[in-house]
Amino acid sequence: MSPTLRKSGLQKEALALYRRALRMVRSKPPASRLKFSLFVRYTFRTNASNISPRDVSTIEHLLRKGKRQLEMYETPSVKDCWVSEEMRDWDRNWRRAIQNSESTKIPS
Numbered sequence: 001m002s003p004t005l006r007k008s009g010l011q012k013e014a015l016a017l018y019r020r021a022l023r024m025v026r027s028k029p030p031a032s033r034l035k036f037s038l039f040v041r042y043t044f045r046t047n048a049s050n051i052s053p054r055d056v057s058t059i060e061h062l063l064r065k066g067k068r069q070l071e072m073y074e075t076p077s078v079k080d081c082w083v084s085e086e087m088r089d090w091d092r093n094w095r096r097a098i099q100n101s102e103s104t105k106i107p108s
Contacts, residue, residue: 010059017066018044024074032080036073042087045094 007015018040025036043066051058072078 010056010063013063014044014059017063017070021066021070021073024070027074027076029079035081035083038083038087038091039081041094042090046090 021040021044022037025033025040028036047062051062053059073081
């Protein structure tokens with residue numbers, strides 16, 4: 001078993017924000033949960049892939065922005081969110097990649 005790497009403070013903050021966002025999704029009406037879930041996954045993954053882990057000031061900025069945005073979405077009066085076609089395309093490609101990686105695994 002490999003030792004687990006210790007996470008930096010920013011990594012812990014980002015993971016905490018992601019978990020909080022996933023909890024927010026569960027608090028929304030069932031009809032809109034898929035859209036909220038896609039919005040959260042797309043936002044975190046695209047930001048993570050576009051930013052260097054060494055770019056601390058940008059990461060801190062995105063964490064602050066994400067917290068403010070999440071506070072808005074956590075409001076009980078927010079029942080739905082808008083999902084762009086780009087987000088839907090990203091989701092389809094992501095699901096295809098997952099299926100392809102699972103189909104190429106060698107059974108043990």
